[in-house]
Amino acid sequence: MNPLMDVAGLQARLADNRRTVLLDVRWALGDPHGYRHYLQEHLPGAVFVDLGTELAAPAAPGRGRHPLPPEGEFQESARRWGINDGDFVVAYDDSGSMAAARVWWMLRHAGLAEVYLLDGGLAAWRAAGLPVEAGSVVPEAGNVRLTDGRMPVLDAGAAAGWPDSGLLLDARAGERYRGEVEPVDPRAGHIPGAISAPTSENVDANGRFLPQEALRRRFESLGIRDGVQVAVYCGSGVTAAHEVAALELAGFPAALYPGSFSEWSGNPDLPVATGPEPGGIGGPSTGNTESGKGSVAL
Template sequence: MTPLISANQLEEILNSGENVLLCDCRFDLADPLSGKKSYEESHIPGAIYVDLDKDLSGIKTGLNGRHPLPSPEAWAQTKTRLGISPNTLVVAYDKQGSVYASRLWWMLKATGHANVRVLDGGLDAWNGPMGTIPRAPAPCTQAVGVMPYAGLVLVEEVLGNLQTKKSKVIDARADDRFHGQNETLDPVGGHIPGALNRFFKNNLNATAFKTPEQLFKEFSDFLGPIKASEVIHQCGSGVTACHNLLAMEVAGFKGSRLYAGSWSEWCADPARPVEL
């Protein structure tokens, strides 16, 4: 099953009466309250709001990155509260090129929830009706089971990989930040030594993903002999890296993994090397 769903496909499913949980994931790193405000003003009817900071991130310690993953136990509690039961079809969307929707997609997939799709093109692709009445989540009647994150890479493995070179790190940030220029989000500029750079926006034509054929060719050319299972994705805080993960899956490359702590965790320890 492709991880993407078109606006027309979504509208057909909604009109059929099939049980779908729409998750509005709009967010702005520079203005964390604007996503929820936009949702309250207008959204796809029936959608709930899922907040990057409050729902899709855990407790920050100052050393574990700007958007650390919640523990598997905390994430299971959040899924229960949001009404994401094991068989629920979840469709995530945003208005930022599917960046935040991709984070929800990965977190669900990584904890065993296969029935999740991202609305291709996000809210910009939606031509159906819009609602203005926020919907409160309907919690699951039974607690969702705790599952560890499959495909999660911890900082110790990334550090060890500097010597073993078993994997190739792909950084999803913009070219200038990758090279330590114009860094405004983290206190240190640069990248993990040996990492490659694939800006997440290169996965898109405007706001929609490129075709599977286009993405397959681009990632084939980019990776060369590197296998998908040898790829570790990262970015600034483990969000846009999920976009590259999703794009690779659209292209048919499965098995790559996520270093969720990403650059904001890596650079929090001055003992870790930095490359410009």
């Protein structure tokens, strides 16, 4: 399934007055002012979605920085956004779909079939010369019924063993994967056996997803083939959803590790690898894998 909606397609849909729920997920790591940006300008009729409070439960030891919220709470949020059963939903942001992909994945996981990302987001809408509006949109409450379990997920235990039979992708920036810097999580490095696959390489300079063929070549260069089981994590499960969308566009289904590295690195009993190699899969078994206390762990 193509997870994307282009600007022309959305414009035509709105011009035909076909029911469409627009979700504005303005969020970026280090920028807490998403709602302020939304109030200044957004797509006409778009409802603001707060990633920190509506797309995540509070951070907790053992669950990472952005745990998935309880099913009932997420359903309440979706109804507050005006979503009904069977609705057509388009989500966007102003950061290359890196934040909007979170609500795309969560709604798909919860059973809503027609959910899409506006390719290029607000920037692409502006570039097309289309109108925006200011202020807040408060829709009539929806009646959507959501359930969990429609998208594949894995926990820390499954992530630990995943590289033995499939490919585990780390969607964070390369320097965080290698352990050179770690601005937010307890330890630096990556899950042993994971392959570096930065989410930023899924999009072009304008924040649009690369063409399907280019994405497929990118993932094939990492060893992904039809029939290979793929899973993805990032820092807290947000941008990893973007990688799941890119993989789907390329024709590869993928599981998501929602707790991601913030959950993994917070557990001192789990090993963390550093350096450019996966560690344990074609790399040295000692020297590049550290425990939470700094000692070498095999």
